[in-house]
Amino acid sequence: MPYFPFTQTVQGNTVLASNKPMFIRGMCERTSKSQVCGGPILIIHFIYMELNVKGSVPHVLNTALEEYHSENTLCYLEVVFDFGTHRKLCLWQSEAESLAAMISEDVFQPKFFLISIHSEVTFGDLFAGKGEDGSDVAVRPEEFMNYLFLGGLQPLLEASTT
Numbered sequence: 001m002p003y004f005p006f007t008q009t010v011q012g013n014t015v016l017a018s019n020k021p022m023f024i025r026g027m028c029e030r031t032s033k034s035q036v037c038g039g040p041i042l043i044i045h046f047i048y049m050e051l052n053v054k055g056s057v058p059h060v061l062n063t064a065l066e067e068y069h070s071e072n073t074l075c076y077l078e079v080v081f082d083f084g085t086h087r088k089l090c091l092w093q094s095e096a097e098s099l100a101a102m103i104s105e106d107v108f109q110p111k112f113f114l115i116s117i118h119s120e121v122t123f124g125d126l127f128a129g130k131g132e133d134g135s136d137v138a139v140r141p142e143e144f145m146n147y148l149f150l151g152g153l154q155p156l157l158e159a160s161t162t
Helices: 057-066 086-102 141-148 154-162
Strands: 006-008 013-016 042-046 074-081 111-116 126-130 136-139
Touching: 042 057, 057 074, 057 111, 074 086, 086 141, 086 154, 111 141, 111 154, 136 141
Parallel strands: 042 074, 042 111
Antiparallel strands: 006 013, 126 136
């Protein structure tokens, strides 16, 4: 089935940028001049506890890179989080410390940190987990990032962006 991926707006109307269809032949198409990083790559996918992430961008990225890498040069980790209560936050800190210790800063370059999460509709706050009563707990994005990257993960994040 033809797929028309690119559109443009002309005088307020959405029109096709090309009148020729593209045919998707596989899970991820690349141009003939595409290049793939040959060094060790780490992908950490942080997942809010209730999300189904099958077919998500991190999965597609991992699948696309698998054909170019071995198990020694591509590491894909799914990390499910819930820090909706103080007790769960303490458990998360311990889990984050273990994760940070497991990841060697020098081995994997580059590092991809991807987050799949819900947000609260009215204010845009991010869900951190479930409270004691089972209700969703949302926090400001700054707080969320501070909680998510506890336990030694923050230096890894900072090193991956330099």
